[in-house]
Amino acid sequence: MKRKLEVSELIFKIISYTFLTIFSLACLYPFVYAVSSSISGAHAVDYNEVILFPKDIQFDAFKSIFGNNQFWNAYTNTLFLTVYGTIWAIGVSILGGYALSKKRLLFRSGFNFFLVFTMWFSAGIVPQYLNYLKTQKVFAAVGITDVKWLIVIAMGMAAMNIILLRNAFEGVSSEIEEAAIVDGATEFQVLTKVYIPMSQSTIATVALFFGISRWNGYFWARQMIAASGSPNEQPLQVFIRLLLEDYTNLETLASWTAPYSPNSAIYALIVVAIIPILVIYPFIQKYFAKGVNMGGVKE
Amino acid sequence: MNDEYLVYNEELKCYELDPEQKVRDDVEKNRWKLNWQLIVKDWRLYLMLVPMILVFLLWRYLPMYELLGCFKITEVGKKVAEMNWCGFANFKALMFGTTTQTTAFWRAFRNTFLLSFYGLLFGFPMPIILALFFNEIKSNILRSVYQVLTYLPKFMSTVVMTTLVTMLLKQGDLVSSTGIVASALAKLGIVTQEAANAGLLNNPNFFRTIYQISGIWEGAGYDSIVYFAAIIAISPTSYEAAQIDGAGKMAQMRYVVIPSILSTVVIMLINRIGSLLSIGYEKVMLLYKANTFVTADVVSTFAYRLGLEGGSQAIASAAEMINNITGMILVIGANSIARKASDVSLY
Numbered sequence: 001m002k003r004k005l006e007v008s009e010l011i012f013k014i015i016s017y018t019f020l021t022i023f024s025l026a027c028l029y030p031f032v033y034a035v036s037s038s039i040s041g042a043h044a045v046d047y048n049e050v051i052l053f054p055k056d057i058q059f060d061a062f063k064s065i066f067g068n069n070q071f072w073n074a075y076t077n078t079l080f081l082t083v084y085g086t087i088w089a090i091g092v093s094i095l096g097g098y099a100l101s102k103k104r105l106l107f108r109s110g111f112n113f114f115l116v117f118t119m120w121f122s123a124g125i126v127p128q129y130l131n132y133l134k135t136q137k138v139f140a141a142v143g144i145t146d147v148k149w150l151i152v153i154a155m156g157m158a159a160m161n162i163i164l165l166r167n168a169f170e171g172v173s174s175e176i177e178e179a180a181i182v183d184g185a186t187e188f189q190v191l192t193k194v195y196i197p198m199s200q201s202t203i204a205t206v207a208l209f210f211g212i213s214r215w216n217g218y219f220w221a222r223q224m225i226a227a228s229g230s231p232n233e234q235p236l237q238v239f240i241r242l243l244l245e246d247y248t249n250l251e252t253l254a255s256w257t258a259p260y261s262p263n264s265a266i267y268a269l270i271v272v273a274i275i276p277i278l279v280i281y282p283f284i285q286k287y288f289a290k291g292v293n294m295g296g297v298k299e
Numbered sequence: 300m301n302d303e304y305l306v307y308n309e310e311l312k313c314y315e316l317d318p319e320q321k322v323r324d325d326v327e328k329n330r331w332k333l334n335w336q337l338i339v340k341d342w343r344l345y346l347m348l349v350p351m352i353l354v355f356l357l358w359r360y361l362p363m364y365e366l367l368g369c370f371k372i373t374e375v376g377k378k379v380a381e382m383n384w385c386g387f388a389n390f391k392a393l394m395f396g397t398t399t400q401t402t403a404f405w406r407a408f409r410n411t412f413l414l415s416f417y418g419l420l421f422g423f424p425m426p427i428i429l430a431l432f433f434n435e436i437k438s439n440i441l442r443s444v445y446q447v448l449t450y451l452p453k454f455m456s457t458v459v460m461t462t463l464v465t466m467l468l469k470q471g472d473l474v475s476s477t478g479i480v481a482s483a484l485a486k487l488g489i490v491t492q493e494a495a496n497a498g499l500l501n502n503p504n505f506f507r508t509i510y511q512i513s514g515i516w517e518g519a520g521y522d523s524i525v526y527f528a529a530i531i532a533i534s535p536t537s538y539e540a541a542q543i544d545g546a547g548k549m550a551q552m553r554y555v556v557i558p559s560i561l562s563t564v565v566i567m568l569i570n571r572i573g574s575l576l577s578i579g580y581e582k583v584m585l586l587y588k589a590n591t592f593v594t595a596d597v598v599s600t601f602a603y604r605l606g607l608e609g610g611s612q613a614i615a616s617a618a619e620m621i622n623n624i625t626g627m628i629l630v631i632g633a634n635s636i637a638r639k640a641s642d643v644s645l646y
Contacts, residue, residue: 009548016435023429024448027520030463031451033479046475048482096351099344106334111348118359121627124619125580125599126606127365131358154358162351187343216456219581223607237458241585244462253472263475266466270459277454285447 031274038062038267045261061260061268071272073232074239077148078215081235085152085214090207092157097165098191115159132224147221147228155220156213161206168202169195205287215277240269369617389617400605403592404618407601410594411622414510414583415575421511423571425519427564430526434556446527449520461585464513470498500586503593510586510595525567529560566637573633576626598622 032052037045041056049055065071099105100112122128136150144150172195180194196203218237225234234242246252247262256262305314326333338345364379369389371382393404429449436442452460467480476482477495485495490505499505533555541551580599587595598618606615 006547006549012549012552013435016432020429020432020436020445020449023520024445026516027448027451030467033467034463048476048479051479092350092354095347099347099351102344104337104341105344105348106337111352114352114355118355120630121363121623122359123362123366124616124623125603126612126616126619127362127368128358129607130365130368130612131362135357154354157351157354157358159355187341187347191347212454216458218456218458219584237456240462241458244465248465248469248472250472261475263466266462270463270466273459274455281454285450 034267034270038264038271040264042259042261045263058260061264064258065268065272071239074234074236077233078236080148081151081217082211082214085156086207086211088152089157089210093162093165093206097162098169098195100166101169115162119159129223133227136228147224147230147233150224151221156210156217161209164202164206168199172198201287208284208287236273240273243269366616366620368613369620371613373611373613389613393614393617403601407596407598408622411576411578411597414507414597415578417507417511418514419571422514423568425515426522427526429519429523430530433523433527434530452517453521457581457585460517461582465500468499470501471496501588501590503591506591506595526560526563529563530556533559569633569637573630575629576622
């Protein structure tokens with residue numbers, strides 16, 4: 001059905017395109033600027049001669065990052081925390097979510113409340129900090145002196161993610177489960193052979209939420225590493241923050257001798273921290289959209 | 300004896316005890332035994348719950364035990380259980396005291412509320428507007444490009460995002476000039492050149508604006524997914540029906556699209572109101588400075604400085620407890636409103 005555009009519709013269309021163009025460019029620009037600044041010459045970066053494209057191209061900032069052992073160390077730590085943290089969190093959540101999805105579970109509403117209450121009320125920073133310190137002592141007493149295991153096991157669990165998994169498991173039809181039980185499957189086999197394959201996309205989404213929160217984890221990692229005094233365990237986010245604090249420090253700036261600008265060094269770090277996520281972005285984007293959608297509708 | 304226990308026996312022509320009730324009584328008496336048998340039979344299922352319960356118990360509920368410290372006199376080196384009770388003295392000192400601490404607490408409480416409230420006012424409508432705009436783009440490729448670009452900032456960590464904001468707005472210093480965005484704003488006349496040179500993040504007047512704009516920049520595109528999903532779920536027949544009734548494109552927007560996404564909007568709005576006081580402290584902590592505390596300090600950051608960087612842990616946790624309990628009341632209130640609202644549909 002062809003018809004003429006109304007004036008109001010035309011105006012709305014123009015506004016849509018204009019606004020979206022401006023907003024998307026505003027979202028993109030800081031990244032382009034960060035990349036350009038990280039590879040531009042010191043003078044160009046310092047005096048705002050870089051607007052969009054790099055000027056007097058140098059790669060020294062990147063070279064110095066890649067030559068920095070602390071950086072690789074921080075990267076390895078972050079990878080460790082992300083991989084093990086995600087595996088642990090998703091494992092615990094799948095088991096818990098599966099049990100909670102069963103109507104025959106006694107005290108089911110009690111267990112649900114136990115979870116949901118943590119979404120409503122949290123003890124706050126100070127009690128949590130004291131609690132982590134104590135746990136760290138307990139961990140040390142049994143021989144786990146690395147803070148990273150504490151971070152992996154104690155932090156980043158989220159009640160919301162368990163509820164998402166529970167809802168997905170509830171959606172699996174019980175006939176298939178019954179068929180599996182008739183075939184002699186045990187509880188664990190039902191979970192691994194029926195429920196997990198049938199809720200793959202939710203599991204992927206939740207794993208992604210966990211992974212991203214682990215990759216981004218900063219505050220507690222910094223507190224616990226400061227408390228235990230083991231700076232070589234710091235993850236990437238803490239490393240970046242400390243460098244930012246250092247590079248905007250007047251004393252550091254006064255004694256700056258590198259051929260590139262300290263600003264380039266920071267921008268280079270930003271680029272390096274974003275790139276891995278950009279690389280996997282196309283693969284994870286569809287899960288992200290799905291997960292949010294599901295979270296919104298189910299509530 | 301209760302009448303329900305008696306049944307009329309036709310043969311003997313008299314009332315007698317209901318045999319079924321006896322079974323019911325037995326079940327009631329042996330309830331725990333039966334429950335226990337069920338648990339034993341299904342032990343694998345209960346075993347699966349154990350890790351989750353342990354994690355939440357140890358790192359979510361045990362800290363609540365530390366909260367007892369708010370009602371006690373802080374004594375360094377002692378366990379919470381060993382300290383002496385002091386009732387609500389810490390709360391009184393914090394809320395109605397005459398020290399600068401009290402002023403700082405109420406300032407932080409106000410800032411927490413205001414940062415959230417402005418987020419609700421300016422940040423909340425943006426994703427909805429974006430979703431309506433996305434819906435106008437008929438070319439799938441172009442729309443995907445817009446979507447991918449607007450989701451981008453969400454993929455940065457808070458640290459990277461705040462680092463970027465800090466760099467783009469930074470003050471002029473020894474070796475370099477003002478951040479590129481700050482100098483652009485100064486050139487456009489939105490801020491004065493002096494303010495830009497002194498660093499926008501050093502100026503308490505700009506903190507809230509920076510916080511909100513960076514929040515919209517970071518999250519609006521990503522948050523629009525929910526609304527856009529609601530829009531594309533609208534059945535094409537609704538549009539056709541509206542067209543037959545003579546509705547133009549704008550009328551369709553008014554009478555089809557907006558009513559269809561309204562339930563999603565209401566749910567999201569109620570959630571947002573529920574979390575009015577639970578503001579992400581990480582971002583504030585990474586963006587604020589001593590000279591912007593006036594507008595930037597929130598209860599969590601106030602408690603963090605008081606409790607972890609010296610001061611009183613008891614008073615710090617009391618501060619957060621006031622904030623969190625108020626927050627919990629808001630969440631539960633908003634949830635019960637949500638339950639009512641979803642029963643009584645708006646359209």
